[in-house]
Amino acid sequence: MLRIGLLTSGGDCQALNATMRGIVKTLYRQAGEPVEVYGFEDGYQGLIYERYRMMDNRDFSGLLTRGGTVLGTSRTPFKLLDTPEADGVNKVEAMKGTYRKLKLDCLFMLGGNGSTKTANRLSEEGLNVIALPKTIDNDTWGTDMTFGFASSVEVATRCIDEIHTTASSHGRVFVIEIMGHKVGWIPLYAGVAGGADVILIPEIPYDIENVIRVIEERDKHGARFTIIVVAEGAISKDEAALSKKEYKKLVAARTTPSIAYDIAAEIDKRTGREIRIAVPGHTQRGGTPDAQDRIFATQCGVEAALACLKGKFGVMIAQVNGKMCRVPLADVAGKLKYVDPKSDLVKEAKAMGISFGDE
Numbered sequence: 001m002l003r004i005g006l007l008t009s010g011g012d013c014q015a016l017n018a019t020m021r022g023i024v025k026t027l028y029r030q031a032g033e034p035v036e037v038y039g040f041e042d043g044y045q046g047l048i049y050e051r052y053r054m055m056d057n058r059d060f061s062g063l064l065t066r067g068g069t070v071l072g073t074s075r076t077p078f079k080l081l082d083t084p085e086a087d088g089v090n091k092v093e094a095m096k097g098t099y100r101k102l103k104l105d106c107l108f109m110l111g112g113n114g115s116t117k118t119a120n121r122l123s124e125e126g127l128n129v130i131a132l133p134k135t136i137d138n139d140t141w142g143t144d145m146t147f148g149f150a151s152s153v154e155v156a157t158r159c160i161d162e163i164h165t166t167a168s169s170h171g172r173v174f175v176i177e178i179m180g181h182k183v184g185w186i187p188l189y190a191g192v193a194g195g196a197d198v199i200l201i202p203e204i205p206y207d208i209e210n211v212i213r214v215i216e217e218r219d220k221h222g223a224r225f226t227i228i229v230v231a232e233g234a235i236s237k238d239e240a241a242l243s244k245k246e247y248k249k250l251v252a253a254r255t256t257p258s259i260a261y262d263i264a265a266e267i268d269k270r271t272g273r274e275i276r277i278a279v280p281g282h283t284q285r286g287g288t289p290d291a292q293d294r295i296f297a298t299q300c301g302v303e304a305a306l307a308c309l310k311g312k313f314g315v316m317i318a319q320v321n322g323k324m325c326r327v328p329l330a331d332v333a334g335k336l337k338y339v340d341p342k343s344d345l346v347k348e349a350k351a352m353g354i355s356f357g358d359e
């Protein structure tokens with residue numbers, strides 16, 4: 001009997017169910033022995049409090065196209081891992097206890113950066129853990145791609161497309177705020193795919209004067225409208241010069257809902273142009289996974305199952321230069337993958353006239 005645990009942790013995304021389907025279908029076919037599947041509810045909380053449900057073949061049918069996660073998810077911040085829960089429970093000991101009590105052979109953890117740090121800790125504590133790279137943000141170190149990213153780029157691109165038509169009709173400037181946490185992968189990809197005029201990402205600090213120049217030049221050439229895609233974590237050159245502490249203080253003191261509003265107010269003040277804001281927000285994590293995500297999620301699920309059957313634990317499933325592989329959890333935990341400002345895509349976007357606000 002092979003006993004495995006599944007959990008989904010952190011912000012959800014479109015291809016979590018498709019990934020779990022890949023793991024379980026492969027195990028059923030390849031294990032050569034009966035497989036018992038324990039699905040932990042709401043991420044690490046389920047492991048801490050022994051909240052799980054037994055799952056079988058039928059639970060994984062019809063999941064390829066279903067967004068969200070059938071297990072539910074939650075955030076259990078890594079920095080609070082050694083702080084007892086409100087009821088005094090020691091999280092790490094409780095998770096180890098559940099794992100041992102259920103006699104699990106392997107825990108599959110589908111999660112992003114913070115969740116991977118916790119997975120690494122559990123692996124160091126002696127549990128057999130395999131992590132799978134989930135996040136719309138695509139910021140997981142050690143893998144070229146994460147599942148959820150492609151689908152969220154699709155959603156964000158559609159939003160930019162739709163704004164284009166109305167921006168053009170009314171001759172307005174639009175600021176569209178795109179998710180991505182501290183990195184600019186989704187805004188960069190969706191911005192290029194959606195034909196944005198300006199893309200502001202955290203990795204390339206902007207100067208608002210450069211953004212205004214783009215609007216004015218477009219006006220001069222009769223373009224009528226300008227589409228500015230701004231990453232939720234974008235920073236100005238002045239902000240980039242601050243210490244981490246000073247910047248955090250500045251963000252905490254913000255009176256507007258988010259950065260798009262600050263940028264819009266600044267443009268309004270300086271140009272008097274008619275300006276609107278669009279924030280697609282969590283729609284970027286919603287809906288069905290796109291084809292690329294379904295494929296990658298399936299690959300990740302299959303490779304994770306095969307790693308388990310080979311006894312390869314303490315790893316994250318990854319894709320590097322198009323090849324599926326395993327990377328040690330200890331090598332990836334705690335590191336972020338940023339957009340390289342000198343990458344081909346940034347250079348190409350600049351070459352055809354997209355401004356990143358830096359020059």
Ligand code: F6P
Nearest residue numbers: 011112135136137179180181285
């Ligand atoms: O990590 C995924 C993500 O959607 C980020 O892009 C965003 O910053 C964050 O999660 C939003 O978190 P929450 O769902 O807790 O509002």
